[in-house]
Amino acid sequence: MNTNIKNKLVFALALTLLLGGLFAGGAVAADGVQLDQFHASQGVACADCHGADNQREAVPMIKCLECHDTKAVAAATADLQPTNPHDNRHFSTETDCNYCHHQHQKSENFCTPCHLRFEFVVP
Amino acid sequence: MSKEKSPEENAVDQYTANVLQNGISRRSFMSRAAVGAAAAGLGAMSLTGLTGSKAEAASVAECGEFAKSSDGGATLDFMPKPELIAEKEIASTKTFDVVVVGAGASGVPAALSAAENGAKVAVLQKQAIVVSQGNTGSGIDLAKSDKAGIEALVNRLNADSAHRCNPALVRSWAYNSGEAISWVIDRAKKGGATVVDQGTGPQHGIRGITEYPLNFVTSYFGPKPYTAGDGMRALAKTAEKAGVKFFFNMPAQQLVQEKSGRVVGVISKGRDGKYYRFMAKKGVILAAGDYQNNEAMSNYFIPDAKNFVRKQMDRTGDGFTMAFWAGGVIEPLGHTKMLHDFDAGPAAMCDMPFLAVNRKGERFVNETVAMSLMNNYLRDAENAGHYSQVFDADYMTGAKGWPGKLYSPEELKNYMPEDPSPKKGVFPSQTNTYKADTLEELAVKLECDPKTFVASVKRYNELCKAGKDDDFGKPANRLLPVEKAPFYGIHRRMRVSAITSGMLVNANHQALNADGQPINGLFIVGNMGGGFYGGVDYPLTVFGLSLGRCYTFGYLTGKHVAKL
């Protein structure tokens, strides 16, 4: 990513941080809200993911696991139809969160290119 | 066969000679550019990773930072030189007799087989669990087969590979697979697997190959959605009981190689970003699968497959890069591919020559072409492997006696996502069969342009009426018109199941370097291993040949390395 875009992104994030408070009440992100806003609303700081020296680069899955327990996440969506995205035959409960959940852009459904009708919406 | 052959004994067969000449190796460009034997010897034996010293670094440097094509013209940046990992970056070092890279259809059998033969074994697995795929894996039941029959099959498999394979490896499968498959079935059962030996029953493709007895051991992990992946997870339980240590989320990155060229270990990177070193006293067995998910590597070695969706994940060819930098040779361009769709509709109807239309709705082929070869007519970005088989209300009578097995309208419901019936013995998300009252409606369901589709059907019906296929030459007794509602369509999607070409190995599955000499301590099995195929497409003569060879070569190689 070139620095120009990077700066813009950081700027946009700073703005959303201010708005973060809006979502502080619920524990589920509203439709169309990106995860960075939602995390901010939950009191998660940039540094919680990007480290104390604030390296603004892709965050490995293991970071997510500092706060999220994969087994618990899998249990929370155990009844999701048509299948549980958090517990599957390819990765068990350990699918890389970043395959689906994106923080600063729209999340995506990693399973659909291969699976017809796995149409869940990823927050 | 003796373990160490002298160079004179090691008379190079045609297959090996060709791969040595035209394959991709660190030295291929240099030697072909007549750098000479001395420099070549140096280049072939230099180090990767940890133990790199200045002298070796220099010869590696002649290859630059990346691999080169065999004529030296192209830089293969998908195979970068491994970075030097400093000793202080290694979080821990563990020592085993045998280290297996990859826990799939060849790696798990290799590990268990080595352990049963007394070795202390580690398996390094990239993914969080043991992962493999498919249901059927086959071998020859030696006790119930005649040698002449076996050799006839070997001849047929060589022909299926356009005679570009290594017959010694085909024989290695032929004469050891029965024992290996029976062993896999037994050990997987002990780990709780749902598996049966289907014997020769499913092997319809061998008809007419020989007049002598030829029988099979056919392992079947299923029915779907249960697969050989579940089977290998069960086999891994047996392996753990036998003492094998599995390390998950532990992708191998580099081989550790001595100055002599001997491979003595593997370095993996854990999820925590730290490096872990696994030393192997007897040998390293690479079983990391194919490279279908490495886009640049696929486009280079098998450009035909550019527009096809992949069926697997995380097969990024890491093992190829490791073996290459250790001096191994990759088979020349034009690798063998496997593209199937046994799931959209009944597998037994996949080769039935009903009218077939491509994604646009055009008839595009003489439909007697087998499903496993259809991909060759659908390589462009628009079709990208999609086609549909189309038939009408009278198919049960009209197609009676065609090769395969017809499923009744009632049975077809199991493959129809629109039908509310609970799905059994299939992957629900892969079913793709539709029924409609009009051709236009069917076209929409099959995602074809209705106008084009209806025109294609009309033209096809005319040919059927004339009893003469002026467009594609299909035999008259396969010209079944599509006239009477309801209409049916099976929308098949050819996607890359596997790529089945790999690294040059000898009959012990030991990697060879560019001089044709075995690389000490380095063994390669499964789809990473070359020489077993050679055609454009994986052949379906023996159903389950792929898993069959993976299990067999894993079984043999585990035993061989444990006994070194």
Ligand SMILES: Cc1cc2nc3c(=O)[nH]c(=O)nc-3n(C[C@H](O)[C@H](O)[C@H](O)COP(=O)(O)OP(=O)(O)OC[C@H]3O[C@@H](n4cnc5c(N)ncnc54)[C@H](O)[C@@H]3O)c2cc1C
């Ligand atoms: C949907 C589908 C159905 C199939 N059905 C059949 C069938 O019925 N019969 C048949 O004969 N064949 C079938 N095949 C083909 C068959 O599954 C493969 O050819 C076979 O599994 C290959 O075995 P393998 O051991 O080479 O690789 P895999 O079984 O794919 O295992 C390779 C393993 O290596 C791991 N790995 C990769 N990179 C690294 C690394 N750097 N470090 C550590 N580990 C690594 C992977 O995580 C993986 O678990 C099918 C394939 C697909 C996709």
